[in-house]
Amino acid sequence: MNYLIADFILRIKNAYLARRQSVVLPFSKINLAIGNVLVKEGMLANVKENTIDNKKTLHAELRYIRRRPALTQVRIISKPSLRIYVGSKDTMRKNRDAVLSVVSTSLGIMTGKDAAKKGVGGELLFSIW
16 A cells, blocks of 8 residues: 555545445545545545554445445546646646546645635645546
8 A cells, every 4th residue: 555545535436336335444644634525525424533453444434326426436646656736726727527626735635626715736636526
């Protein structure tokens, strides 16, 4: 597991494709922040932090809309081998086909729309539709 963010979002996508109700994910502060953004945007029902045998995990409950997954496709944009940074004006232009893009900024993890409203840029992590 080299890249925690890609592992986190792909596990969620695969759980949706397998029609699971919930999924257990590895804990990290950035994964928790991304999970909270996905809950706020309606892609997940909720994300909880659990401790099992002194090991922290995240428990995410998936959200279905009329028996269809809220999340169907993911594109990982920024990778450890190639980081993609965008300015405040480019956060929305970079991915017009995506419903939601997630950006890591100096103000924390937020959506591309929120980053454009606040006038900050950062690393474009992934896009969801």
